[in-house]
Amino acid sequence: MSIEGPWPDHLLTLAEWEALPEDNSRRFELAEGVLVVAPHPPAGHQWVLTELLVQLHDQLLPELTPLPAVEIVVFEDFPATVRVPDIAVIPEAVLRQRPVRLAARDVVLAIEITAPGTRRIDRVLKLAEYAEAGIENYWIVDLEQPATISAFELVGREYKLVVETSGTLSVTAQVPLTVDVQALFA
Numbered sequence: 001m002s003i004e005g006p007w008p009d010h011l012l013t014l015a016e017w018e019a020l021p022e023d024n025s026r027r028f029e030l031a032e033g034v035l036v037v038a039p040h041p042p043a044g045h046q047w048v049l050t051e052l053l054v055q056l057h058d059q060l061l062p063e064l065t066p067l068p069a070v071e072i073v074v075f076e077d078f079p080a081t082v083r084v085p086d087i088a089v090i091p092e093a094v095l096r097q098r099p100v101r102l103a104a105r106d107v108v109l110a111i112e113i114t115a116p117g118t119r120r121i122d123r124v125l126k127l128a129e130y131a132e133a134g135i136e137n138y139w140i141v142d143l144e145q146p147a148t149i150s151a152f153e154l155v156g157r158e159y160k161l162v163v164e165t166s167g168t169l170s171v172t173a174q175v176p177l178t179v180d181v182q183a184l185f186a
Helices: 014-019 043-060 092-096 119-133
Strands: 025-031 034-038 062-069 072-075 081-083 089-090 109-113 138-142 148-155 158-165 168-171 177-180
Touching: 043 062, 043 089, 043 109, 062 081, 062 092, 062 168, 072 119, 081 119, 089 092, 089 138, 092 109, 119 138, 119 158, 148 168
Parallel strands: 109 138
Antiparallel strands: 025 034, 025 081, 062 089, 072 081, 089 109, 138 148, 148 158, 168 177
8 A cells, every 4th residue: 555645534434444556665453543653673673473484384284374464353343453463463364365455253362472562562451452353472572682472362252371481482272383482593
């Protein structure tokens, strides 16, 4: 999407969001109808994302796929919310349908890697949004030293912190996964 001329002066509907022209120069999200624009993450952030994708890919069952930076419709009704987590784990069957964006119900795990300016959004706002949307698992990779991964599991309509570690993350919810946090920075 590329915004030519004046910026939107009203809350966008999901249809208006979808009609915006494609623009890969920045990262765009829609938060309760408000267009949110951010720069692409820096190289160190991308390195951690790539290393985490490799670790996940090697452990996930064949019917699950980790995808970087894919749009998720968190809330479809007005005012709509569309988020772009750093990684979304989805069923292979959903990927085969070639959706333009994902529905929150199709996401098994959403992962956000904090960056300057996103820590509060990831730890408070997205935590609440993803829980309300019913995403079963949510991880936050915090790059502030010592780097940590916090793994949350949906219990009822709220997330429960399962583990927070700067060592080795081991979870068994839905899919057993182990992530060596320090190896993400090697």
